[in-house]
Amino acid sequence: EPIVAVVPAAGVGARMQADRPKQYLQIAGKTVLQHSVERLLENDRVQAAVVAVSDDDPYFDDIQWQSDKPVYRVSGGCERADSVLSGATYALTFLNAHWVLVHDAARPCLRSADLNLLIEKIVNNTAHVGGILAVPVRDTMKRTTGERVEHTVDREQLWHAQTPQLFPATALTKVLSEGLADGAIITDEASAFEWANQSHIVVEGHADNIKITHPEDLVLAKFYLDQKTQ
Ligand code: CTP
Ligand code: MG
Numbered sequence: 001e002p003i004v005a006v007v008p009a010a011g012v013g014a015r016m017q018a019d020r021p022k023q024y025l026q027i028a029g030k031t032v033l034q035h036s037v038e039r040l041l042e043n044d045r046v047q048a049a050v051v052a053v054s055d056d057d058p059y060f061d062d063i064q065w066q067s068d069k070p071v072y073r074v075s076g077g078c079e080r081a082d083s084v085l086s087g088a089t090y091a092l093t094f095l096n097a098h099w100v101l102v103h104d105a106a107r108p109c110l111r112s113a114d115l116n117l118l119i120e121k122i123v124n125n126t127a128h129v130g131g132i133l134a135v136p137v138r139d140t141m142k143r144t145t146g147e148r149v150e151h152t153v154d155r156e157q158l159w160h161a162q163t164p165q166l167f168p169a170t171a172l173t174k175v176l177s178e179g180l181a182d183g184a185i186i187t188d189e190a191s192a193f194e195w196a197n198q199s200h201i202v203v204e205g206h207a208d209n210i211k212i213t214h215p216e217d218l219v220l221a222k223f224y225l226d227q228k229t230q
Helices: 032-041 080-094 112-123 167-182 189-195 216-229
Strands: 002-008 046-051 073-075 099-102 130-136 143-144 148-152 159-168 200-204
Touching: 002 032, 002 080, 002 216, 046 080, 046 189, 073 080, 080 099, 080 167, 099 167, 112 130, 112 159, 112 200, 130 189, 143 189, 159 167, 159 189, 159 200, 167 200
Parallel strands: 002 046, 002 099, 046 073, 130 200
Antiparallel strands: 099 159, 130 159, 143 148
């Protein structure tokens, strides 16, 4: 059952305040986007990548991909969910994808072992539609009203959602398009399945799978990537 990676990369990276979108900043000799996409394509079960970029993106076509597998360019949308829907629709329609593996362009530090674990847990699991990589919350969590603490929230039930997120291509395109049409708040793929009341799971990954967001994250990502190549 073919898995196609869909990588939303149409954001502007406003919080990074760089001279270009953060997915095109260099870390350890490659762009952030290249690290993210190539890590996915290294997995034997991933057959191709579909990258959603903005129509006026001048950087994408110059990338020399270090993989034998195809990398397709599609048009991104206004919100992350629109970009994912564009990529997932392409994967389903033109690549006959059975599974879609969605991964943020801005997460270059994904561990191969965690990607493998996610795929193994989801494709062999008939009880749930799909699942996501996530890490347990570490700090004591407080619910507040303004600055006033109401109570401590049970940490056992709290996770940081990451990507990749793995779902069947038909189900994903359906819940995304219906959810978007309905005005649902869709911040990741899993939230579209929550909206549709379809059961899915977390698979425990690692905290070094950071989403590069602010300038200081580049230093941390370089540190993690340098460790991996040693
Ligand atoms: N993304 C996308 N299409 C959008 C918005 C975001 O494909 N319309 C992608 C980004 O390129 C990124 C991922 O979704 O890979 C996660 O989004 P985020 O970290 O918020 O990136 P940006 O929106 O680019 O950053 P910012 O919010 O700081 O502007
Ligand atoms: Mg954003």
